[in-house]
Amino acid sequence: MTEAVIVPAAARPATERRFLGSLGRSAKGLTGLFLIAIVVLCALFARSIAPHDHAQQVIEWRYAPTVWQDGGSATNLLGGDNMGRDILSRTVMGAQVSIQVALIVVSIALVVGSTLGALAGYFGGIVDTIIMRIVDFQLAFPFLLLALIFMAVLGAGFATLVMALAFALWINFARIVRSETMRIRTLDYVDAAITMGVSQLRIIFTHVLPNVLPAVLVVATLDIALVIISEAALSFLGLGVQPPTASWGVMISEGRDFLYEQPWIVIAPGIAVLISSVGINLFGDFLRDYFDPRLERM
Numbered sequence: 001m002t003e004a005v006i007v008p009a010a011a012r013p014a015t016e017r018r019f020l021g022s023l024g025r026s027a028k029g030l031t032g033l034f035l036i037a038i039v040v041l042c043a044l045f046a047r048s049i050a051p052h053d054h055a056q057q058v059i060e061w062r063y064a065p066t067v068w069q070d071g072g073s074a075t076n077l078l079g080g081d082n083m084g085r086d087i088l089s090r091t092v093m094g095a096q097v098s099i100q101v102a103l104i105v106v107s108i109a110l111v112v113g114s115t116l117g118a119l120a121g122y123f124g125g126i127v128d129t130i131i132m133r134i135v136d137f138q139l140a141f142p143f144l145l146l147a148l149i150f151m152a153v154l155g156a157g158f159a160t161l162v163m164a165l166a167f168a169l170w171i172n173f174a175r176i177v178r179s180e181t182m183r184i185r186t187l188d189y190v191d192a193a194i195t196m197g198v199s200q201l202r203i204i205f206t207h208v209l210p211n212v213l214p215a216v217l218v219v220a221t222l223d224i225a226l227v228i229i230s231e232a233a234l235s236f237l238g239l240g241v242q243p244p245t246a247s248w249g250v251m252i253s254e255g256r257d258f259l260y261e262q263p264w265i266v267i268a269p270g271i272a273v274l275i276s277s278v279g280i281n282l283f284g285d286f287l288r289d290y291f292d293p294r295l296e297r298m
Contacts, residue, residue: 022290029286035279039272042095050089051077054246057084063262079264081255091268093246098276101162101241102227106220108166113173114216118204120174121181132178135171143168144230151239161240165227176219180212214291221287225280232273248273 023029042049061080065072072079078087120131138146150164184190185208193203234240235249243250248269255265 019290023286026286026289028282029290032279032282032284032286035275036283039095039276039279040099042092043099046092046096050086050092051075052086052089054085054089054093055244056086056089059084061086063258065262066264069264078268079262081251081265082258082262083254087251087265087268090246090251091248091272094248094251094269094272095276097241097245097247098228098231098273101158101165101231102224104162105165105169105227106223108162109169109223110173110216110220112166113170114177114209114212116170117174117177118181118208118212121178122185122200122204122208124182128178131174135174138168138171143226144233147230147234148237148239151234156239156242158241158245161231161234164234165230169223169227172219172223173216176215177209177212180215181208184208184211214287218284218288218291221280221284225277225284228276228280229273232269 023033058080061076061084062082064076064080066079067074067077069079076086076088078091081087081090116131120128141149146168147164150167151160154160154163181204190203190207193207194200231240232247232249232252235247236253237249238253240249241247243254251269252266255262255269258265
């Protein structure tokens with residue numbers, strides 16, 4: 001990656017204008033941001049957007065078709081599920097759950113992984129050996145399998161889901177931060193700080209970590225999409241968010257038995273997962289290209 005620098009306060013407006021200019025010229029960046037905005041707005045204003053209570057069951061709404069199908073009505077724009085609940089309301093509320101899980105998981109993984117990666121890269125020696133051997137051990141297991149093992153031991157639930165995904169995800173941040181820290185610690189300004197008697201921990205948190213922020217932001221953005229898909233997969237298997245809480249994975253799981261007769265029950269949450277993951281990945285690709293233009297044509 002290109003060398004990152006701490007931007008002085010006076011130069012930040014120019015940096016922001018350059019970023020917005022690059023975003024305006026990037027089709028995938030704008031497309032990704034637009035899709036992300038749709039999901040985020042649904043999550044923020046879910047209770048205002050949802051036309052009905054997501055847990056409300058009305059017998060007349062069972063298997064109600066979508067508004068554009070024969071027999072459909074504006075009462076249930078996306079139809080009703082097998083329990084008489086409004087699919088649109090549950091899909092909108094599912095955005096709130098997915099975004100909440102993704103932000104909490106990525107925040108925990110970012111803090112833990114970045115801190116351990118910076119310690120490993122800066123101090124080296126036994127500290128680096130211990131941390132990286134733990135990373136190597138976790139890399140021997142697929143991401144989702146590690147989360148499944150974690151949840152099988154501790155049981156299903158929202159809190160367990162967050163801990164399982166964060167536990168499986170922190171190594172992504174640790175590896176990239178360690179690599180960047182090993183490069184940054186050899187630069188002149190770090191040597192100058194050491195000469196001036198600045199403590200090592202202060203160097204790490206005030207000089208090293210701010211300079212690995214661009215790389216961390218790219219990883220965090222892409223990992224949000226991974227968490228959304230993983231949350232849906234675990235909830236589909238019954239190990240994540242539990243009913244009656246609205247979750248895209250739970251909705252797909254409950255509607256899979258009616259896929260041929262009433263496919264709209266699973267189409268709406270499936271499209272929601274697709275929009276979220278595609279939007280975040282497109283915007284993450286734009287961030288990667290912006291911070292390291294050498295990768296743009298690869």
